[in-house]
Amino acid sequence: xxxxxxxxxxxxxxxxxxxxxxxxxxxxxxxxxxxxxxxxxxxxxxxxxxxxxxxxxxxxxxxxxxxxxxxxxxxxxxxxxxxxxxxxxxxxxxxxxxxxxxxxxxxxxxxxxxxxxxxxxxxxxxxxxxxxxxxxxxxxxxxxxxxxxxxxxxxxxxxxxxxxxxxxxxxxxxxxxxxxxxxxxxxxxxxxxxxxxxxxxxxxxxxxxxxxxxxxxxxxxxxxxxxxxxxxxxxxxxxxxxxxxxxxxxxxxxxxxxxxxxxxxxxxxxxxxxxxxxxxxxxxx
Amino acid sequence: xxxxxxxxxxxxxxxxxxxxxxxxxxxxxxxxxxxxxxxxxxxxxxxxxxxxxxxxxxxxxxxxxxxxxxxxxxxxxxxxxxxxxxxxxxxxxxxxxxxxxxxxxxxxxxxxxxxxxxxxxxxxxxxxxxxxxxxxxxxxxxxxxxxxxxxxxxxxxxxxxxxxxxxxxxxxxxxxxxxxxxxxxxxxxxxxxxxxxxxxxxxxxxxxxxxxxxxxxxxxxxxxxxxxxxxxxxxxxxxxxxxxxxxxxxxxxxxxxxxxxxxxxxxxxxxxxxxxxxxxxxxxxxxxxxxxxxxxxxxxxxxxxxxxxxxxx
Numbered sequence: 001x002x003x004x005x006x007x008x009x010x011x012x013x014x015x016x017x018x019x020x021x022x023x024x025x026x027x028x029x030x031x032x033x034x035x036x037x038x039x040x041x042x043x044x045x046x047x048x049x050x051x052x053x054x055x056x057x058x059x060x061x062x063x064x065x066x067x068x069x070x071x072x073x074x075x076x077x078x079x080x081x082x083x084x085x086x087x088x089x090x091x092x093x094x095x096x097x098x099x100x101x102x103x104x105x106x107x108x109x110x111x112x113x114x115x116x117x118x119x120x121x122x123x124x125x126x127x128x129x130x131x132x133x134x135x136x137x138x139x140x141x142x143x144x145x146x147x148x149x150x151x152x153x154x155x156x157x158x159x160x161x162x163x164x165x166x167x168x169x170x171x172x173x174x175x176x177x178x179x180x181x182x183x184x185x186x187x188x189x190x191x192x193x194x195x196x197x198x199x200x201x202x203x204x205x206x207x208x209x210x211x212x213x214x215x216x217x218x219x220x221x222x223x224x225x226x227x228x229x230x231x232x233x234x235x236x237x238x239x240x241x242x243x244x245x246x247x248x249x250x251x252x253x254x255x256x257x258x259x260x261x262x263x264x265x266x267x268x269x270x271x272x273x274x275x276x277x278x279x280x281x282x283x284x285x
Numbered sequence: 286x287x288x289x290x291x292x293x294x295x296x297x298x299x300x301x302x303x304x305x306x307x308x309x310x311x312x313x314x315x316x317x318x319x320x321x322x323x324x325x326x327x328x329x330x331x332x333x334x335x336x337x338x339x340x341x342x343x344x345x346x347x348x349x350x351x352x353x354x355x356x357x358x359x360x361x362x363x364x365x366x367x368x369x370x371x372x373x374x375x376x377x378x379x380x381x382x383x384x385x386x387x388x389x390x391x392x393x394x395x396x397x398x399x400x401x402x403x404x405x406x407x408x409x410x411x412x413x414x415x416x417x418x419x420x421x422x423x424x425x426x427x428x429x430x431x432x433x434x435x436x437x438x439x440x441x442x443x444x445x446x447x448x449x450x451x452x453x454x455x456x457x458x459x460x461x462x463x464x465x466x467x468x469x470x471x472x473x474x475x476x477x478x479x480x481x482x483x484x485x486x487x488x489x490x491x492x493x494x495x496x497x498x499x500x501x502x503x504x505x506x507x508x509x510x511x512x513x514x515x516x517x518x519x520x521x522x523x524x525x526x527x528x529x530x531x532x533x534x535x536x537x538x539x540x541x542x543x544x545x546x547x548x549x550x551x552x553x554x555x556x557x558x559x560x561x562x563x564x565x566x567x568x569x570x571x572x573x574x575x576x577x578x579x580x581x582x583x584x585x586x587x588x589x590x591x592x593x594x595x596x597x598x
Binding site: 109117132133137139159163165169 | 334335337345348350352353354375379380383
């Protein structure tokens with residue numbers, strides 16, 4: 001357990017609130033997006049991009065960079081906003097989200113956006129691609145690591161489990177999957193749609209080393225990332241317990257907010273709630 | 286045509302991979318449990334540290350190959366053509382083609398060459414499926430030597446490539462010194478009466494038909510379209526302008542593959558009477574490869590009949 005730098009944690013929290021605020025504005029302006037899932041994973045993205053990933057926005061193609069793949073590609077809004085705050089793309093460019101011919105499409109494209117390692121959107125494909133990245137690092141004996149963030153609903157895709165087998169087989173302790181376990185998918189709760197629990201046991205049975213963490217608690221997130229690799233010779237799985245729509249009371253844990261766009265009244269209320277959490281200060285960071 | 290000395294093109298693939306492995310340190314090979322069949326076992330023996338057995342999980346294999354390619358590796362992912370193009374179709378389309386990653390999808394058991402394995406293992410729709418996906422180069426070598434050269438060309442080509450090999454032996458029609466360029470068809474015989482435009486294992490059948498037609502005093506142009514995409518439009522149009530009659534030959538459904546591609550070119554540039562040799566919207570039976578060619582009107586006799594019908598119009 002590392003000593004928690006409370007100032008750093010506070011900085012991350014403020015930053016995440018600013019990113020939520022900007023993402024909300026972006027989705028509201030574009031009239032499309034996936035705000036519920038964005039708010040569910042923004043704390044994980046902020047922890048990764050501002051404390052964990054060894055990446056350099058000035059050298060997005062540095063061969064020694066850590067790789068991050070957003071398997072839940074529909075959460076592109078959260079990724080673009082985080083990349084912008086981290087310096088990969090201009091903050092102003094967020095205004096072009098989902099506009100005609102913009103490079104910030106509804107799902108991320110590696111040929112267009114610096115810092116995006118592969119295209120995602122069709123679910124269940126981020127982890128297998130990440131396995132390929134991690135295998136490449138093993139071939140080269142390189143120190144860089146691969147992280148992939150999946151939704152929980154997308155674990156219903158069998159492709160994840162093929163990839164899970166292969167990651168354990170090749171002892172990819174340089175690979176970490178983070179599961180955004182908010183318990184919701186597009187249409188309903190995951191457990192009503194297709195049971196996933198007991199989830200940790202499934203990953204353990206596949207040969208992964210598993211930790212569970214509160215996905216909105218920075219001290220806990222940083223602590224768990226700090227322990228990587230959890231065990232030599234085993235791929236790492238972090239089940240991050242989260243809330244879809246985290247940060248806005250009327251969105252939190254509500255299936256409807258998977259890809260609903262707020263109306264003017266809802267937008268104003270959501271901004272007010274985020275501002276009360278310090279969101280208006282974030283852009284100064 | 287020496288069927289007695291025929292060799293499956295997958296053998297040439299396996300041998301060329303080993304040669305390339307010595308030259309290209311970034312070349313890696315992925316396999317889905319059939320390395321004896323696809324011949325990648327040769328590479329596995331020579332370069333075990335660059336060979337990845339992915340088990341019976343073709344979709345995962347394609348995506349792992351994509352991940353490897355993002356880091357600069359040159360992955361060859363091998364399986365049977367039915368699995369590489371159909372089970373893993375979305376993986377190939379969205380994560381290899383759209384991303385334009387340098388993955389080589391190298392598949393054995395093309396067309397009806399798996400013969401007795403039956404429909405489940407005969408890929409007769411793969412070329413049509415791959416051809417509709419933007420940005421994938423499609424290569425179907427005709428024989429052993431063509432395969433060696435074209436596998437080499439594919440390894441040096443930057444971008445996704447689909448390669449299709451035969452399970453069963455096919456005659457050797459080229460010499461070792463023959464050269465091949467991706468996207469450039471090979472003019473094998475010159476004649477002005479009818480064009481025989483063929484791909485893959487059907488090039489040998491076109492040459493057989495050429496002999497039979499010659500015995501009747503008919504001079505056939507014979508062209509090997511080893512690269513279905515990008516298609517060599519010039520060689521097709523030039524031949525059609527010369528002969529005014531075209532027969533296409535493919536070990537594939539007549540929909541979506543070479544016959545369709547040639548019809549598109551001719552329709553746009555040089556409308557010409559056309560007959561297409563291939564499976565006519567039917568699955569094939571299980572049976573020996575050459576017996577199937579005969580049963581489905583894809584042997585040299587059928588090609589000659591199609592050519593004669595065009596000539597007698």
